[in-house]
Amino acid sequence: MNALVVNRVLQIIPVLxxxxxxxxxxxxxxxxxxxxxxxxxxxxxDNPSPQAISLMRAExxxxxxxxxxxxxxxxxxxxxxxxxxxxSHKSTIHEILYALPTTFYLATLAMAISIIVGIPxxxxxxxxxxxxxxxxxxxxxxxxNATPEFFLAILLLLFFSIQLKILPVAGSGGIQYFILPSLxxxxxxxxxxxxxxxxxxxxxxxxxxxxxxxxxxxxxxxxITRHAIKNALLPVLTYMGTQFGWLFxxxxxxxxxxxxPGIGRLTVDAVNTRDIMVLQGCMITFAIIFVVVNLAVxxxxxxxxxxxxxxxx
Amino acid sequence: MYYNICNYHKTGPCRYRDRKGTMSIIxxxxxxxxHFPLSTATVKAVDxxxxxxxxxxxxxxxxxxxxxxxxxxxxxxxxxPPTCTVSGxxxxxxxxxxxxxxxxLRSVRGxxxxxxxxxxxxxxxxxxxxxxxxxxxxSRQAGxxxxxxxxxxxxxxxxxxxxxxxxxxxxxxDSYSGGxxxxxxxxxxxxxxxxxxxxxxxTKGVDTLNKxxxxxxxxxxxxxxxxxxxITHDLDFARELADRVVVMYNGAVLEISDKxxxxxxxxxxxxxxxxxxxxxxxLVPIPGRATARDGAFTSGCRFxxxxxxxxxxxxxxxxxxxxxxDDAVRCWNYD
Ligand SMILES: Nc1ncnc2c1ncn2[C@@H]1O[C@H](COP(=O)(O)OP(=O)(O)OP(=O)(O)O)[C@@H](O)[C@H]1O
Ligand SMILES: [Mg+2]
Numbered sequence: 001m002n003a004l005v006v007n008r009v010l011q012i013i014p015v016l017x018x019x020x021x022x023x024x025x026x027x028x029x030x031x032x033x034x035x036x037x038x039x040x041x042x043x044x045x046d047n048p049s050p051q052a053i054s055l056m057r058a059e060x061x062x063x064x065x066x067x068x069x070x071x072x073x074x075x076x077x078x079x080x081x082x083x084x085x086x087x088s089h090k091s092t093i094h095e096i097l098y099a100l101p102t103t104f105y106l107a108t109l110a111m112a113i114s115i116i117v118g119i120p121x122x123x124x125x126x127x128x129x130x131x132x133x134x135x136x137x138x139x140x141x142x143x144x145n146a147t148p149e150f151f152l153a154i155l156l157l158l159f160f161s162i163q164l165k166i167l168p169v170a171g172s173g174g175i176q177y178f179i180l181p182s183l184x185x186x187x188x189x190x191x192x193x194x195x196x197x198x199x200x201x202x203x204x205x206x207x208x209x210x211x212x213x214x215x216x217x218x219x220x221x222x223x224i225t226r227h228a229i230k231n232a233l234l235p236v237l238t239y240m241g242t243q244f245g246w247l248f249x250x251x252x253x254x255x256x257x258x259x260x261p262g263i264g265r266l267t268v269d270a271v272n273t274r275d276i277m278v279l280q281g282c283m284i285t286f287a288i289i290f291v292v293v294n295l296a297v298x299x300x301x302x303x304x305x306x307x308x309x310x311x312x313x
Numbered sequence: 314m315y316y317n318i319c320n321y322h323k324t325g326p327c328r329y330r331d332r333k334g335t336m337s338i339i340x341x342x343x344x345x346x347x348h349f350p351l352s353t354a355t356v357k358a359v360d361x362x363x364x365x366x367x368x369x370x371x372x373x374x375x376x377x378x379x380x381x382x383x384x385x386x387x388x389x390x391x392x393x394p395p396t397c398t399v400s401g402x403x404x405x406x407x408x409x410x411x412x413x414x415x416x417x418l419r420s421v422r423g424x425x426x427x428x429x430x431x432x433x434x435x436x437x438x439x440x441x442x443x444x445x446x447x448x449x450x451x452s453r454q455a456g457x458x459x460x461x462x463x464x465x466x467x468x469x470x471x472x473x474x475x476x477x478x479x480x481x482x483x484x485x486x487d488s489y490s491g492g493x494x495x496x497x498x499x500x501x502x503x504x505x506x507x508x509x510x511x512x513x514x515x516t517k518g519v520d521t522l523n524k525x526x527x528x529x530x531x532x533x534x535x536x537x538x539x540x541x542x543x544i545t546h547d548l549d550f551a552r553e554l555a556d557r558v559v560v561m562y563n564g565a566v567l568e569i570s571d572k573x574x575x576x577x578x579x580x581x582x583x584x585x586x587x588x589x590x591x592x593x594x595x596l597v598p599i600p601g602r603a604t605a606r607d608g609a610f611t612s613g614c615r616f617x618x619x620x621x622x623x624x625x626x627x628x629x630x631x632x633x634x635x636x637x638x639d640d641a642v643r644c645w646n647y648d
Contacts, residue, residue, distance in 0.1 A: 047471075097333045208435040215390050215430065216450045217422035 008298060011048050019287040020077075024070050025281055034274035035060055036085045040272040060074075060086070060276060073280065082284070083277030085203060093279035095266060100285070102172065103255065103262035109178055109249040110185035115240065118190040119233070122197020126232075129202065137194050144191030149250060153184045153257045170259035181258045185250050187242055196239055200232040207231075234301075241297035245290035339509060339540050340366040340426075345401035347384050347393065358384040358397070360564035361572060363633060365507070371531075371541040371549035373572070375587070378560035382544040383431055385561070386511045389542070390428055391418040405509075423450035431513035431544075433494040436488040444470070444482025445498055450505035464490045469500040473530045492523025509540040516547045528553050535632040548591055552576055558586050563615040566633065570640040580642035583616045614644070622646070 027034075039048035048056075061069050076083065082092035125134040160180060160252035161169040168177055202211065205228055213223045250263035259265070263282055270279035347359040358381045366372055374382050387393070389403055391410045403410040409417065422428070427450065430436035437446055447469065448462040457465075462484070470478035470540065472495040486494060495515055502510045515531065516524045524547075533552055535541055546552055551558055551572070558575040560568040560583065568581040579585045585597040601619035614620070614627040626645045636647040 064492065084519070109612070172499050206429060208432060210430070212394055212430045212436045213385070213448075213449075215387075215422055217419040217424060217427035217453060218449065219419060231438065234440075289364045 005299065006300065007300055008295060014041045015283070015291055016287055020074065020280070021070070021282060023144070023283040024066075024073070027276060027279060028169040030274075032278055034063075035062055037193065037274040040275075041087055049159050053291050056086075065155040075101065077284070082240065082281040085275050085278045086271050087275050087278075092278050096263060096281055096285050097277055098265045099261060099263040103248060103251045103264060106178055106182055106185065106251055106255070106260065106262060107244060109182035109242065110189065110250075111244060112245050113182060113186040114189040114193050117186070118193030119197050119236065121190070122236070123201055123224070123232075126201030126205070131215055134198070139233060142189035144187045147187070149184050149188070150186060150257060153180070153254060156184060157257075165283065170257075172260055174257075177258070178251050181254045181260055184254050184257075185247055188250070189240070189247070191241060192243075194224060197232065199234045200267075201228060204228045204232040238297055238301050242294055243299070245293040246288060248289055323328065337368050338365045339368045339405065339424060340364075340542075341402075341404040342385075342389070343402040343404065344386060345385070346399065346401060347381075348395060348398045349389055349394075350398065355562045359388065362401075362561075362564075362566050364559060364566060364569070366509075366540060366542060369538050369540055369554045371535050371543065371554055372559060373555035374542065374544045374559045374561055375546065375548060375551055377546070378594050380561040380576065382561055383513055383562040386405065386513050386534065386544050387428070389509075389511055390422050390426055392422075413544045421509065424453065424505050425507055426509045427505065427507040428512065429498050429502040429510060429512035429515060431474065433491065433498050435484075436498060437494070439485065439487055441485075441491065442483055442488050443497055446486075447482070447501040448504055450501070450507075453636065454505065465504065466500070467488060468506055472533065473497070473500045490523075492519055492526055492559055495519060495523070495527050496530050499527070503534055503537070503539065506537075509520070509542065510534060511542045511544070513544045515548065518547065520632065524550065548587065560587070565615055565643065567616065567644070568640070568642045569633070570642075571638065572638070580640060580647065581637050581644050581648075582620050586619075 033053070035053050036048060038060070039052055040046060040257060044053070050130060056062055064072070073083075082096075084091045085095055088095065121133070121137050121140075125131075125137040128134060129208055155171060157180065160167045167180055171177055210223060213227045218226070226280050248263070251266070253269055254260070255262045255264035256268050263285060265278065267273070267282040267286075270282060329491075342362055342364040345359055345362045345364075346357065349356040349358060354637070358380075362385060364379075371540075371571050374385070376382055383584055388399070389405075390412065391403075392574065393399060399411065401411070405421065410421065413421070430573075437443065442461065444466045448466040451457045451462045451465060467478040470476070473483045475493055475497045481489075481497070482494070483557060499512070499515070502512065512531070515527055519527060524552060525586065528550065530545070535554070541554075543551070555572045558568075558570055558572055559566055560570075560581060562583055568579065568584050570584075575584065576588070579588055583599070586597075588594055589597040590599060599619060612628070613630055614623070615630075617623045617627045620627065624645070630647070631643050631645045633641045633643050634647045636642045
C-alpha cells in the first residue's frame with residue numbers, strides 16, 4: 001500500500017511540469033505584446049511610449065528566447081519565488097494567498113449545498129423511481145446542466161438583488177455576498193450529483209445483500225437507510241471530491257460576475273493586463289489544487305475501500 | 314432488482330385451506346409458476362411446482378444450474394424479481410403467502426421462514442459489521458435490546474465456530490474466509506429461531522474441510538427441530554443431510570423421493586443420469602443440455618430430448634405419479 005501512495009504522489013511531478021509548460025506556451029501564443037498591454041494598465045494610457053515599452057520588455061524578460069524564459073521562471077519557482085505583479089508590485093505569492101481563502105470559501109459552500117440538496121434528491125428519485133420527484137429531478141438536471149453560469153447568475157441577481165433586494169449585487173464581506181455565487185456554482189454540481197446518486201442507489205438496490213435484507217423481513221425504510229444509502233454514497237462522494245477542483249475553475253466566471261476577490265478573479269485580471277507572473281502563479285495554483293484534490297480522493301478511496309487496500313499490499 | 318413485488322397473475326381466488334389431518338405439513342406449494350416474459354420467449358423459471366414440506370424434515374432440492382431452484386426458494390419467502398408473473402399458491406400454516414400483504418409477509422420473513430442466501434461473498438452488506446447483520450432478524454422482535462442481540466450473536470458465532478466471536482462480530486464481511494462467511498450466514502438464518510430455513514447452495518465454492526464444517530452447522534440446525542430446505546448442486550451434501558430429495562429440471566419437479574431410496578434406486582431417468590455423473594459412479598455426463606434458459610421447451614416431458622428411454626407417450630407431459638411408498642415421479646414409466 002505504501003508503494004501505491006508513493007507512486008501516486010510521484011506522479012504529481014510530471015503533471016505539474018506539463019501544466020507549467022502548457023501555460024507558458026499559451027501565454028506566449030496569446031495575441032498582443034504583453035509589455036504594451038501591461039503598460040496600458042499601469043500607465044492608464046492607450047499609447048505608451050516606445051521607450052517605456054522596451055524597458056518593460058526587458059523587465060518582463062521578453063527579450064529572451066522562449067525556452068530561456070521558461071527555465072529562468074522554473075528555476076525561480078523551484079526556489080519558491082513566483083515573481084511579482086507588474087501592476088500592484090506585490091509578490092505573486094502575496095496576491096494568491098490573499099485571494100485563495102475567498103475562493104476556498106466559495107467552493108466549500110457550493111460543495112456543501114450540492115451535497116445537502118443533490119444527495120437527498122438522488123435518493124428520493126431512486127426510491128420512487130419514475131415518481132414525481134424522479135421526473136422533477138431529471139428535468140432539473142437537464143436544465144441545470146444546460147444553463148450557463150453567467151446566465152444563471154444574471155437571473156439570480158435580477159431576482160434576489162434587484163427585485164427582492166434581499167441579497168447584495170456584488171462585492172465582498174459577510175456570508176450574504178457568497179450566497180448567490182455559491183448557488184450558481186452549485187447548480188451544475190447538484191444536477192450531476194443527484195443523477196449519480198440515483199443511479200448508484202438503483203444499482204445498490206439490485207445487489208444481493210438487499211435481497212438478504214428483505215429476506216430478514218426488514219421494512220423498506222430500514223433497508224434503504226441501513227443497507228443502501230451508505231453503499232451508494234461512496235462512489236458519489238468520490239466523484240464529488242474530484243469536482244472540488246472543478247469548482248475552482250467555475251469560480252473564474254462566478255467571481256468575475258459577483259466581483260468576489262478570489263483567485264478566479266485574480267486570474268481574469270491577470271489575463272486582461274498580461275500580468276504574466278501572476279497569471280503563471282495562478283495557473284500553477286489551480287494545477288496544484290486539482291492534483292492535490294484528486295490525490296486526496298484517491299487516497300480516501302483506497303482507505304475506505306478495503307478490497308483495494310488488501311489487493312495492493 | 315428484487316424491489317417491487319411483481320404483478321401476480323392469479324389462477325383463481327385466494328384459497329385458504331383446511332389443513333386438518335395433514336398437520337405435519339408446514340409448507341405446501343401448489344401449482345406454483347413463476348414466469349419471466351422476455352421479448353423473445355417466456356422463461357418458465359418455475360412451472361407448475363407441487364411440493365409439500367413436512368415439519369422438521371430436511372428436504373434437499375437438487376437440479377442443475379438454471380432449473381429454478383433459487384426462484385422457487387425465494388418465492389417461499391414471498392420475494393419475486395420484478396417483471397415476473399406468478400400463479401399458484403404457497404401455503405404456510407394455513408395461509409397463502411401470495412395473498413398476504415407486504416406487511417404480513419414481513420412478519421413471516423426472517424422470524425418464521427429464514428433464508429440463507431446463495432453466494433455468501435455478495436450476500437452481506439460490505440459496509441456493515443457482520444455481527445450486526447447476523448443479529449438483524451432479532452432486532453425486529455420486541456424485547457431485544459442491542460446488548461441482548463449482541464450476546465446472542467456471540468453465542469451463535471461460538472456455536473457455529475465463527476471464531477473468535479467478539480472479534481469476528483466487529484469485523485466487516487470482506488475479512489472473512491468463504492467457509493466462515495457461510496457459517497455466519499447459517500448463524501444469521503437461525504438467529505431468530507425460525508420454524509423453517511431455506512438455504513441456497515450452502516456449499517458452493519467451498520473446499521472439503523469447510524464443507525464438513527458447514528454440514529456440521531446444518532446438522533446442528535436440524536437438531537434444533539428446524540425444518541430445512543437445502544437447495545444444492547452437491548449430491549454428497551444432500552446425501553449427508555437430507556431426509557428427502559426433490560429433483561428439479563427446467564422449472565418442474567421430476568422426482569420426490571426418500572433419501573435412502575433415491576441414492577439406492579432413483580426413479581426418474583434424469584435422476585439416474587445425475588447419479589451416474591458422480592465421480593464414484595464414473596463421471597458419466599448427461600448428454601444434451603437443459604432447454605429452459607432459451608425457452609425452447611414447449612410441450613411434453615421436459616427431459617424428453619435427453620432421455621435415453623423417450624417414447625411416443627412422452628410427447629404429453631406426465632403428471633407426478635406415486636411410484637413407491639410416498640415417492641413420486643414425473644415419468645410415464647411408472648404409470
Ligand atoms: N430476474 C430474472 N429475470 C429473468 N430471468 C430470470 C430472473 N431470475 C431468474 N431467471 C431465470 O430463471 C431460471 C431459473 O433461475 P434460478 O436462479 O432459480 O436457477 P437455479 O436453479 O437457482 O440455478 P443455480 O444453480 O445456477 O443457482 C433461469 O433460467 C434464469 O435465467
Ligand atoms: Mg440458484
